[in-house]
Amino acid sequence: MTTIASNLQAVRDAMMAAAAKAGRRAEDIRLLAVSKNFASDALREAFRAGQTCFAESYVQEGLDKIAALHDLPVEWHYIGPVQSNKTRAIASNFAWVHSVDRLKIAERLSEQRPANLPALQVCLQVNISGEASKGGISPAEASDLAHAVAKLPRLQLRGLMAIPAPGDDFAVQRMPFAQLRELRDQLNQQGLRLDTLSMGMSHDFAAAIAEGATIVRIGTAIFGGRG
């Protein structure tokens, strides 16, 4: 087995263990391979080992890999900051966007989503730890933005995404993930139908799964350090 294949297997095993411990079904949690900073050969290797969903954080880098891997049935997710001059490229080339945090951006993505493609699947990014340096809306802003985005015709609002401040204690890691889950539940009580919690990275995905993650976004544990 290659390193990437064995890393992937180790991540899948750890996800299954975390799901079992939480009394959840492993098939309700998707593994998204975060491939930023890795060349398309590494993605091919992961694809051969059974990985079909990949996430990119930079638009041009993502477009280059989408072109390089056009022969493979990959589902592409965009997880980086969305600038308004990049919305057309994102709407035309990705299946999902996890990092929507402004109505203006959501409106552009909806207008620019090509008619021949299914609705763009979106998550709202929530700055759950309240870090000044991070993107995302505050939890208090989530309700207004979610209801507005849910009305846009070419988007399907799927849920919430967060990148909490790093912590190494499991109980502490769980807290922001629990907050994101509670926020999702509140929005659903207001009539929305959000089925997705995009949360958990290499160092904290077990805690995210314990709190209900439905998509974990994992780079380093699959591909190695980004240097």
Ligand SMILES: *Cc1c(COP(=O)(O)O)cnc(C)c1O
């Ligand atoms: C880079 C990145 C990840 C993956 O982080 P790792 O620690 O390498 O697993 C997940 N989500 C976002 C938004 C990222 O930018």
